[in-house]
Amino acid sequence: MAARIGFYICHCGINIAGMVRVDEVARYVSELENVVVSKDYKFMCSDPGQEIIEKDIKEHGLNRVVVASCSPRLHEKTFQSVCSRSGLNPYSLQMASVREQVSWVTDNVDTATAKAKTLSHAAVNRVNFHEELEQRTVTINPDILIVGGGISGMQAAIDIGKSGLKAYLVEKDTTIGGHMLQFDKTFPTLDCAACIGTPKMVETAQNNNIELFTYSEVQEVSGYIGNYTVKIRKKARYVSDKCTGCGECEKVCPVLLPSEWDVGLKERKAVYRSFPQAVPITYCIDKRAQAPCRLSCPARTNVQGYVQMVKAGEYQQALNIIMERLPLPGTLGRVCPHMCEDECRRAAIDSPVSIRELKRFAADRGDLSKVPFEMGDAGDRRVAVIGSGPAGLTTAYYLRRKGYDVTIFEALEKAGGMLRTGIPDYRLPPDVLDREIDNIIEKGIELKTGQVLGEDFSIKELKDQGFDAVFLGIGTHVPSKLNIENEDTDGVEDAVLFLKRMNLYTSTDIPAENVVVVGGGNVAMDAARVAVRAGASGVTIVYRRTESEMPADHEEILDARAEGIEFIDLASPVRVLQGDGGKLKLVCIKNTLGEPDKSGRRRPVPIENSEFEIECGMIIPAIGQKVDTEKIIRDTDIALTGWGTFEIDDTTMQTSEPGVFAAGDAVTGPATVVEAVAAGHKAVAGIHGYLTQGDQPDENDLEPSGKVQNREFVPIPENEPPGKRETPVKTDPETSKRSFDEVSKGLDEQAAVQEAGRCINCGGCCECMQCVQACQPGAVDHGQTDEVIEVKVGSIITATGYDVLDPTPMKPYGYGKYPNVFTNFEFERLSNATGPTGGEIRIRDENNSLTKEPQSVAILHCIGSRDSNFHEYCSRVCCMYALKYAHLIHEKVGHDTRVYNFYIDMRCFGKGYEEFFKKCQEEGTVFVRGKAAEVTRAEDSEDGQLVVVAEDTLLAETIRIPVDMVILCTAMEARKDARETGRILGISQGNDGFYLESHPKLGPLDTATDGVFIAGACQGPKDIPDSVAQASGAASKSLQLATKGEVEIESAISYIDPDICAGCMTCIGLCPYGAIEFDMRRSVSVVNEALCKGCGSCSGFCPSGAAQVRHFKEKQIFAELSGVMDAINNVGI
Amino acid sequence: MNSYHAIGRNSYLDAARSFFKSLLETGEVQSLLVPLRQDRTNDIMPTLVSDPEDTDKADPFSPSFPLNSAKLVSRLTRKKNRKRVAVFLRPCEIRAVVELVKLKQADMENLVIISSDCFSAFPNSVFNTGFREKGEEFTNEYISARMSASFTDDYNGSISEACRICTDPFPGIADIVINPDHSDAKQVTVESKSDAGGHILAQMGLDEAEPPKDGKEKRKKVMEELGRNREETFQSIQEQTADLEKLGVFFSSCVNCYNCRVACPVCYCRECVFNTDVFDHEPLQYINRSQTRGSLRMPSDTMFFHLTRMIHIGLSCVGCGQCANACPNDIPLSGLFMSVADKAQKGFDYTSGGSIEENHPLSCFFEDELNDVTGI
């Protein structure tokens, strides 16, 4: 049936009529097609106005209505319900905004009238094509989510809980309570925040309808009003709810960190609780990113752990921690090149912690036999470990711990591999090595010495003997050649062999003449220093580059020098000459440094005819070693690399031969002990994987626990004074060079504890596991991981609160520079009974501890508020808490204390506020009208440490007021993560960063997203009473929805015409809500009406127009468009 | 993966036909879609051949190009099925298939694409008057001529505009490429360009051959020449359609028959929006509009239709020229659409038919991109 349109233009008093000739517009429209009635009226939205329409609909049988008035965003609903009331579909209405878009923005009556006509014409054209849409309602899930557990969040939760409905309360901190619980007293009534706050906390926790998620964050919200699905990330707390809050863990925890709750004025442990009344009482362990020392250790030793244990005097536990990853603690405590120390973040303050020395200290103090060794069960599987160097020993020890039956085959008479043959006694005393090897063997490992692979037995035989896996840790014991003329003359002996015979005491004779060592690595240093001890009259080291390129550890080089060893650098040997009387001559050529090579070190370039000779009795080349593979290759065809080392799978350490694994120097070529140990661990993982699940190694063998994703290091403490790095006592070179006794004596106890104290605990919790032992209920669980919980709710209340502005950037106020300039929060804690001073207001003394009573205090208002450089808005609460401070200072410190308030305007707007102001004035607080310009150090003439400089705007003169203490009333600002959180919850921010309410006056609790409400300071600066009021308001908003049980939602959603759709599926990819599915049978796309929100991403693309948004169909838009253009053609623009 | 073979017979066509025959005989594919000479009429129409014997009428190299077979490929593959089909396609037809695959209108899973370096085509009108009746001798004659002369030399003015400004006459995505042999007028070289292709050729037991030497230079030369043609054509098109008024003149003979749309391989809509109710206006609207504006050219919405088509297919246009081929009033659509497509595709640095992986520019977006589009 043809459209019968009624048109109504509103005067809106004079708002429209004052600029638009409404009667003329009405007349113009009356001429248009299908328009039955066209009227103007003073206030269409008023009851009589609405009645006119209703009457016309009945009398003239209208089936379409156009209202030209204010913006549809104001009154569309009003007029739609007029239609409904008169039996028309609400979508039979179209509005033309002739107020916001015409009368209010135009200053010429003719143009305004013309514009009004065009808009009306467009609306009339459009309404012709409107279609009836049925109202869609969805049921409301009665459960409600509250984000933020501050006073607002708690209040909302309690209100909902009391109503008998379910509330989920998510708080990102470890306790609910929020900022309010950090305060001391509350203005103006001065009742203590805790006294009125903690009962709220308890009530929240005890209400059965409230489910608490502390230390949790909302990660994702999907769905729509009434039907939200929320993913909550429950961060690992590492303490289960078995926790009774007894605090035993806290006592034993060695790690001290600044307490966030006390804004850094106090320290807390790594296992902590914000404050005694925290809810829940459950402790929390503060784990951060894994400490760099631990990460940089090839063997992933828990460095921070044992360092803390040394600090705590728990030496045995320190050793236990080391033994978790290092089976040779004393050895590594002496010879490890300590990559950990290179990464140590303490260096940012002074110098790295002497970690290796602490390891040695722990090893020397602890008792190996007391180290726990719980054996797993691996059935009766047998593994043969060939070679007893660090790689072999590690593999054997940890395989044994997994329960394997392990046999070690060692070619020499004594176990230890390079540790024994390569490292001289003065660096690694044999008894230390023996002790640690014995400890490993004692775990039930069979050691067969004098067994040479390829001679006494073969890999094949081992397999025949029933070994399920074989490990090759045969190291590199074949010297590399110098490749120079007669290097085989006797008197030339490679360092490897030389050190071997010296260390094994097979023969220790050596010509009492000059000895030349060729090379710059640790082996060269060892050979040289051994030669010295063996009685060589002089020892010279020849190296082809300069000292700075030497691969040897720096300490080694220094010690060598100290022992009188000479260095000739930039020289390469070219040939050996047979001198007279058995003497040798080493002919060398001088080098310069050329371009850097692959290793990044500049390569030596020989200088033409710069040859020179060195007389000597012995030449010791120390330029590297190779694997001795010849023997092995005989009976197997294990693949080798170009370097002659074993070729292995990097993850499983398996060689080309199934069941045969390899690690250590034999794989990497000559490397460090700790790298061999690390490789051993990988081999253990590989072998275990191979023998159990028969596939990939177990992550945990490679990366033991403590892995925490996406967290940061503990920041480097700012005002930590630089300290001295403890270094070990060493026997003086003159004595040391004469004997093979150990040169370094290590650290003494006091030095060690001192040194351990320098650790800044980058990783937070050090995983020393002391808390695990201390906790009777067994609540501590370091293995805990974040879990994601999904809840379904009908509405969401956002009460995420505010942050406090950090005044550090405001240099003139000297915060961070002068110790006695405090922020308001610091003052709250100072004055709080649970705070650092137990509630006594004290300022910092010479040694920075809070002991002194302030004689005079200045309170500076509007720090960052009402300040165009920071926040233009007023933070609304500062004036009042400033007054509160003034009162508290007088009350607690004494009434003679001088207290000054520097204010711009006193804003005491609330109930009882002005009275409180008066009271404080009477108490003698001095009020200076004028914002403080600067805080400086006092001059001698002035008593007090600080001086506040300000302009007293009443006296119109600059004043200087000396005080002991300055309190900065810093601004309330939006949460740092407000944007991120807002995106998750679908709330936008205003220019000030706070969340935007749907209407500044009439919609303070609603947001742009239906079913998402805001309460408290996340919407703008607020005091407690306002926050609580808003919270109850938001709660009742949510309850409204819940009790109604259903809500009308957008009917204007997408529809895809199956007769037109070509099934290209592009719309499926474009839909932001995954609301379009593909119907395989008809091969067309279909809209899921429950999910569609009507954004039209699909219709914007669909070339055939199969996808259309109802009420915004092409035909309707085109009609509107033509209407506008026709009208413009008629009446001009 | 690339293997080269040669087949020698009495003529190019024979050689090609014997290839198609043995292809079907391998049983690797159930059917073959190939241009085939129709009995009596001599029309060359894509035909789905299943009996190997029927390949003796195949005529893949003829300059006849009655329609873009991509649409047929869509019909053959749109819904999944287990039968495997081989199709002989011109490069522009392959590009169209690729675009249709992205739009879920075709599927390559059971498709074997055979192609050859394209010898260009004549407009239907030209081919049907004078060349069609000459029969298959003409095809051999035509190929020889084209091979000896410059590849792009316009065979006495009969090659269609689209082919003269072709964006790429060499098959990009194909399993097997079969080409007349330069050196020997009686043989074709067969090259496998994919594993599938290689596998199939292996079944056929062809003799190995040397890969053609001059390939690269030839292509380079051809592309340059086509490039020059394109520039000229786009230039003159630009002048003819410099503004909406000129564009109106350009389209003034359009009768809204929508043949161009029907012929277009990438116009994939099942029903064109211009046939939907959006565009069936109330009788009164025509009269009103005529009244407000003095007069109304009918059929109306002509320019709207063509501009919309540019928006819809500009990014997918493969330059096959079938739009022009189909126009009853000889509006030189191919030049215009190809020049617009050129701009559109460059704008998104997108090549229609280039690769399946490349997303259609309007089917995706990034948060941080195209920042020059906004702002005032």
Add this chain to the structure above:
Amino acid sequence: MENFEPRIIAFVCNWCTYTAADLAGTSRKKYPANVRLIRVMCTGMVDPKYILKAFLEGADAVLVSGCHPGDCHYINGNFKARRRMKLLHEILPNFSIPKERLRLTWIGASDGIMFADTIDTMVDQVRKLGPLNEDKRMVI
């Protein structure tokens, strides 16, 4: 040319730019009467056809305006709109419809003043460009 009054059609999204326009109104910010707003729920539903239609119906310029990146009420509709506008910017200039005549802007709900200013500038620019000479006989 002096007395030429540009006709500008603006497709604006309900949540940001339309709200901004309302704000311009409530704050009584005057701006040229040359623009006509067509409200859509999201710029993501603006079919390029709408823009062609506007031009062919006699608009001298078209404005499409929505929420700032990241603020889209429908998550990312504005980004899709941006791609479609890009395509139009590649094609329409061929027919002497330069980018100045087809604008895409982000105007947030609180940017009332910005909305008014945008219209100001646009009207000036288009006035300089002069009327868009379209053959209006070929479209309804």
